[in-house]
Amino acid sequence: MMELKNDHLPIHLTNLAQRYGSIYRLKCGTTTMVVLNTSEVIREALVKKWSDFAGRPISYTGNIVSGGGCNISLGDYTEKWRAQRRLVHSSLQRCCKKSLHDVIERQALHLLKVLMGYKGHAVDLSEDFTVAASNVITTLAFGIEYDKSSSELQELHRCLNEIVALWGSSWISALDSFPLLRKLPNPVFARLLKEVVRRDKIITRLLNNYKSQDEKNQDVITGSLLQGLDNQNTGDKLLTDIHVHMATVDLLIGGTETSAAWLDWMVAFLLHRPEVQERVYEELCTVLEGRYPKYSDRHRLPVLCSLISEVLRLRPVAPLAVPHRAIRDSSIAGYFIPKNTVIIPNLFGAHHDPEVWPDPYSFKPERFLKEGGGSRGSSTRDLIPFGGGARLCLGESVAKMELFLFSAYLLRDFQLLLPESETSLPDLRGVASVVLKIKSYKVVAPHAPPDSMSPSGL
Numbered sequence: 001m002m003e004l005k006n007d008h009l010p011i012h013l014t015n016l017a018q019r020y021g022s023i024y025r026l027k028c029g030t031t032t033m034v035v036l037n038t039s040e041v042i043r044e045a046l047v048k049k050w051s052d053f054a055g056r057p058i059s060y061t062g063n064i065v066s067g068g069g070c071n072i073s074l075g076d077y078t079e080k081w082r083a084q085r086r087l088v089h090s091s092l093q094r095c096c097k098k099s100l101h102d103v104i105e106r107q108a109l110h111l112l113k114v115l116m117g118y119k120g121h122a123v124d125l126s127e128d129f130t131v132a133a134s135n136v137i138t139t140l141a142f143g144i145e146y147d148k149s150s151s152e153l154q155e156l157h158r159c160l161n162e163i164v165a166l167w168g169s170s171w172i173s174a175l176d177s178f179p180l181l182r183k184l185p186n187p188v189f190a191r192l193l194k195e196v197v198r199r200d201k202i203i204t205r206l207l208n209n210y211k212s213q214d215e216k217n218q219d220v221i222t223g224s225l226l227q228g229l230d231n232q233n234t235g236d237k238l239l240t241d242i243h244v245h246m247a248t249v250d251l252l253i254g255g256t257e258t259s260a261a262w263l264d265w266m267v268a269f270l271l272h273r274p275e276v277q278e279r280v281y282e283e284l285c286t287v288l289e290g291r292y293p294k295y296s297d298r299h300r301l302p303v304l305c306s307l308i309s310e311v312l313r314l315r316p317v318a319p320l321a322v323p324h325r326a327i328r329d330s331s332i333a334g335y336f337i338p339k340n341t342v343i344i345p346n347l348f349g350a351h352h353d354p355e356v357w358p359d360p361y362s363f364k365p366e367r368f369l370k371e372g373g374g375s376r377g378s379s380t381r382d383l384i385p386f387g388g389g390a391r392l393c394l395g396e397s398v399a400k401m402e403l404f405l406f407s408a409y410l411l412r413d414f415q416l417l418l419p420e421s422e423t424s425l426p427d428l429r430g431v432a433s434v435v436l437k438i439k440s441y442k443v444v445a446p447h448a449p450p451d452s453m454s455p456s457g458l
């Protein structure tokens, strides 16, 4: 029996792997969990045996934040869940095909404009990254941007953030592991309940606004989802409004803090190794010859891609993914895993496995480049920041395009420097909850486009 330290659970679980190996069991209150710590065992469970491990643990607090398990990320693997995931996947694909590139480009240009406004003063960019990522997802979901249209989206955003933070706190997770605690007053839990009510009011209003429009825009995700509900066969109407409501919450939560946290990490790592920033900048200048990149340019920008991979490796922003549940008796790495065991894919641990990644704790984007630069190196197979199998991150393609375009635009036009007033570089340890975030830090970003031109379209 050991105490589970909660200040940085991914690091703690990774350290335990050094003592207990790539797969071990933990008991937390009434729950037994199996922690997977290498990409090999994670792939075995999530990809090879996906149908054994596609479930989610059903928890008291999970039910409260997910409308009784009616969302994708926390919903269990049922026929309804599969229909919901299929519907959201196809709506997302459809809308992304039509407009994702344009939507991200627009937000990337807007981000540049905001940075220009700082005129090289020391600032914390985390809020700007959040606005950029949030605007991508709200434009896709509702056709509206949060900083322009209203305080309503700002309120929704604050509220979703609060729910994720509260739900990740030990005050709340203790209620799942120790049911007796539910009988005691718990102010943190009371706040969570209040925020869930607030969230649902705002989402209902936004969906009703959409439904009341005369000219409905089918190219936004919510429109496409509602259309999908209407198109269900009358005989087997599996999905209802609550599934659209909760899927919208999934996309807004999944689509905001993750990409924004990654951008924060990228800037911090570059402050630690400015010569990497130089190499990316030189590559952008040489390959793009002054223009802004398109996503299709990624194959010609290996240095930038190696930076993206290395930051995803060192700081997978969902470090423990989302817990899975064995839906039948199975095995992993030869060990028997009984039905209902909770499985924790420790992506952070897999990305720091010394057997796979030499010098695993060092920031070395060049590990993804072949000797002498050029095309991509060999180890991306072991990179699993988005999970895999039936529960693969639903927003993987949105996220990949965002990380690429946002970082390329940013590094093409701005130099990122440690402010002179700062005595130390950003602390790279991070704060782990559901999302792994960096502690706030400041940066100066003088405008330095390759040909000294202002970005077009600003």
Ligand code: HEM
Binding pocket: 046, 072, 073, 074, 085, 137, 250, 251, 252, 254, 255, 256, 258, 259, 262, 316, 317, 318, 321, 322, 323, 345, 385, 386, 387, 388, 390, 391, 392, 393, 394, 395, 396, 398, 399
């Ligand atoms: C699930 C990573 C961005 C939506 C997940 C999971 C991971 C992850 C590890 C859990 C997989 C599992 O349970 O095994 C990331 C990373 C991102 C990112 C690293 C960005 C850097 C996004 C975006 C969206 C999104 C932009 C929405 C547009 C979701 C949803 C799920 C999910 C809905 C639940 C999938 C399910 O349970 O079936 N993500 N994500 N994510 N993500 Fe992402």
